[in-house]
Amino acid sequence: AQSVTQPDIHITVSEGASLELRCNYSYGATPYLFWYVQSPGQGLQLLLKYFSGDTLVQGIKGFEAEFKRSQSSFNLRKPSVHWSDAAEYFCAVGSNTGNQFYFGTGTSLTVIP
Amino acid sequence: DGGITQSPKYLFRKEGQNVTLSCEQNLNHDAMYWYRQDPGQGLRLIYYSQIVNDFQKGDIAEGYSVSREKKESFPLTVTSAQKNPTAFYLCASSMLAGHGTYEQYFGPGTRLTVT
Numbered sequence: 001a002q003s004v005t006q007p008d009i010h011i012t013v014s015e016g017a018s019l020e021l022r023c024n025y026s027y028g029a030t031p032y033l034f035w036y037v038q039s040p041g042q043g044l045q046l047l048l049k050y051f052s053g054d055t056l057v058q059g060i061k062g063f064e065a066e067f068k069r070s071q072s073s074f075n076l077r078k079p080s081v082h083w084s085d086a087a088e089y090f091c092a093v094g095s096n097t098g099n100q101f102y103f104g105t106g107t108s109l110t111v112i113p
Numbered sequence: 114d115g116g117i118t119q120s121p122k123y124l125f126r127k128e129g130q131n132v133t134l135s136c137e138q139n140l141n142h143d144a145m146y147w148y149r150q151d152p153g154q155g156l157r158l159i160y161y162s163q164i165v166n167d168f169q170k171g172d173i174a175e176g177y178s179v180s181r182e183k184k185e186s187f188p189l190t191v192t193s194a195q196k197n198p199t200a201f202y203l204c205a206s207s208m209l210a211g212h213g214t215y216e217q218y219f220g221p222g223t224r225l226t227v228t
Contacts, residue, residue: 009153032215034216034217036219041201041222041224042221042222043117043119043203043219043220043221043222044156044203044205044217044219045219046216046217046218049216090155090156092217094210094215095210097210097211099144099146099161099163099207099209099210099215100158100161100171101146101158101217103148103155103156104155105153105154105155106155
């Protein structure tokens, strides 16, 4: 069965500190992987995506993620967090064989001054 | 500007009434989706459509209905049969799988409160 696990429900980091949000997936086909960000009461915005090729992908707002097939992971990183990064982050998996996405339950990020 | 619009932003209804949420996109996407979001549960797929006049049930379709009469529009009706309709509803669209990088684009959402 397809699924996405985000082990951390909530993370608190200090402004300027580095960040890593974890994502593990279970998917039978070749996965397409995504990270989205959601501010309170808003829709989801795509941060970055992985389809093929280089396993380290760069996204918007200074985020990057690394696809590790052997670990079934797609962790999101940022070297220096800004207060405006406080939001909910969702990892998702899909494939080129069907349009359905599977989302994790999200990680809520708090940034303290 | 291309994008997805959802209206209204906030919706209030009495229990027992059906209510329809609007979703329109001008991205020329073939696929459209409805998700329900509850705190701590992430996004759960209600219905999706890959072509006009066709749609498929997602994981939590009971108590909901949709139509896809136009490529640009995918309205969702929350019926009185939905036991717990109060939630945040998100509409999304994408290209079809196999047609390039088909990430989903999301609208701003509609918060439905039923009392």
